[in-house]
Amino acid sequence: xxxxxxxxxxxxxxxxxxxxxxxxxxxxxxxxxxxxxxxxxxxxxxxxxxxxxxxxxxxxxxxxxxxxxxxxxxxxxxxxxxxxxxxxxxxxxxxxxxxxxxxxxxxxxxxxxxxxxxxxxxxxxxxxxxxxxxxxxxxxxxxxxxxxxxxxxxxxxxxxxxxxxxx
Amino acid sequence: xxxxxxxxxxxxxxxxxxxxxxxxxxxxxxxxxxxxxxxxxxxxxxxxxxxxxxxxxxxxxxxxxxxxxxxxxxxxxxxxxxxxxxxxxxxxxxxxxxxxxxxxxxxxxxxxxxxxxxxxxxxxxxxxxxxxxxxxxxxxxxxxxxxxxxxxxxxxxxxxxxxxxxxxxxx
Numbered sequence: 001x002x003x004x005x006x007x008x009x010x011x012x013x014x015x016x017x018x019x020x021x022x023x024x025x026x027x028x029x030x031x032x033x034x035x036x037x038x039x040x041x042x043x044x045x046x047x048x049x050x051x052x053x054x055x056x057x058x059x060x061x062x063x064x065x066x067x068x069x070x071x072x073x074x075x076x077x078x079x080x081x082x083x084x085x086x087x088x089x090x091x092x093x094x095x096x097x098x099x100x101x102x103x104x105x106x107x108x109x110x111x112x113x114x115x116x117x118x119x120x121x122x123x124x125x126x127x128x129x130x131x132x133x134x135x136x137x138x139x140x141x142x143x144x145x146x147x148x149x150x151x152x153x154x155x156x157x158x159x160x161x162x163x164x165x166x167x
Numbered sequence: 168x169x170x171x172x173x174x175x176x177x178x179x180x181x182x183x184x185x186x187x188x189x190x191x192x193x194x195x196x197x198x199x200x201x202x203x204x205x206x207x208x209x210x211x212x213x214x215x216x217x218x219x220x221x222x223x224x225x226x227x228x229x230x231x232x233x234x235x236x237x238x239x240x241x242x243x244x245x246x247x248x249x250x251x252x253x254x255x256x257x258x259x260x261x262x263x264x265x266x267x268x269x270x271x272x273x274x275x276x277x278x279x280x281x282x283x284x285x286x287x288x289x290x291x292x293x294x295x296x297x298x299x300x301x302x303x304x305x306x307x308x309x310x311x312x313x314x315x316x317x318x319x320x321x322x323x324x325x326x327x328x329x330x331x332x333x334x335x336x337x338x
Contacts, residue, residue: 029324033317036203040312044208051235059228068212068221131228154200162193 002096009091021089028089031082038082041075043150053126053135053143062135063127099163103156110149117142171255183253184330192253192330199246206239207312210278217285217297217305226297230286236278254329261326263318270315277308 012018021027045068051057052065087094094100117123122139129135135143156163174180183191209232216224251258258264285301297305322329 029321033320036316036320037313039200039204040207040211040316043204044211047204047208048212048232057228057231059231060224064221064223064225067223071215071220131225151201151204154204155197158197158200159189159193162189 005095009095012088012091017088018091021085027085031085031089035079035082035086038075038078039154042072042079043075043154045069045072045075046146046150050143050147053139054147055134055140058132061131062129066123066127094160097160099156099159103153103160106149106152106156110146110153113142113145113149168256171259174252174255177252180252180255183249192250195246195249199243199250202239202242202246203316204239206236206243207316209236209239210274210312211309213278213281214305214309217281217301218309219297219302226285230282233282233286240275257327257329258322261322261329263322263325267315267318267322270311270318274308274311274315277304277311280304281308 045065048057048060049062049065049069052060052062117139120138122136122142126135126139175184182188183195186192213229213232215221216226216229281301281304284304285297
């Protein structure tokens with residue numbers, strides 16, 4: 001796995017992307033700022049849905065909340081792009097960084113968790129509920145896992161310069 | 168400046184800045200990010216809803232996000248205060264920090280006036296569209312959050328260099 005990350009890092013250098021990012025000093029700080037915009041959008045929508053399913057925020061119907069999921073995906077997309085730019089600007093700082101690997105693993109678990117919510121039919125069952133209804137236990141587990149994973153993603157992201165070995 | 172030097176030389180400030188412990192600077196910075204998530208996240212949801220996104224979401228229950236946003240705000244006021252203590256002589260003379268503060272003050276002000284105007288008033292029963300004043304306020308709030316996030320991130324790049332020796336805070 002690490003071997004492929006290294007090859008990818010080398011490829012980024014070879015195509016000149018790293019040099020391009022180095023050349024324009026504003027690209028990295030700009031991408032970092034926009035990475036936080038994406039965070040706010042993703043966490044704003046998903047956190048709201050998670051809190052509602054965990055039993056806070058009763059009174060909010062779930063169907064309009066799940067309709068906002070594309071917005072969260074937009075936030076995630078913004079962060080994939082800005083994250084890619086940050087990686088490409090300094091690949092060696094990330095490729096062997098334990099915090100980066102954990103961050104990617106947490107994102108993967110959050111993704112699988114969201115997929116389980118969709119394909120298990122839990123999402124459809126929640127959407128049929130009224131504004132004050134309790135969600136099924138399975139949906140509460142999905143919400144708790146989602147919340148833990150996304151706060152965890154923030155944790156590992158913030159720990160990149162501190163727990164890793166390459167900064 | 169003597170006062171700032173005194174603040175920065177306190178045992179606690181020095182520990183935060185230089186101990187290298189995961190519980191000092193890194194954890195406080197993490198809390199500052201979590202606070203951002205809980206403050207700006209719901210605020211963005213409210214702002215977008217008022218601008219017409221997800222019109223089927225009733226506005227009324229969204230007022231319950233305010234206590235969550237205040238928790239986020241106080242997490243960030245406390246963690247931000249500690250980060251300022253640790254780097255008082257550099258961060259407090261950085262003009263960019265005051266740009267950030269102005270953006271935050273404006274964002275909170277719009278957020279609170281939306282609370283009074285939309286959530287405490289008649290508009291809350293209107294499930295479809297917010298008034299044009301509310302929409303303008305929502306847009307201003309979103310722009311102010313973008314401004315404060317950007318100014319905050321740029322504090323690592325603009326003005327005097329802060330942080331412990333050998334610590335890169337550009338990430």
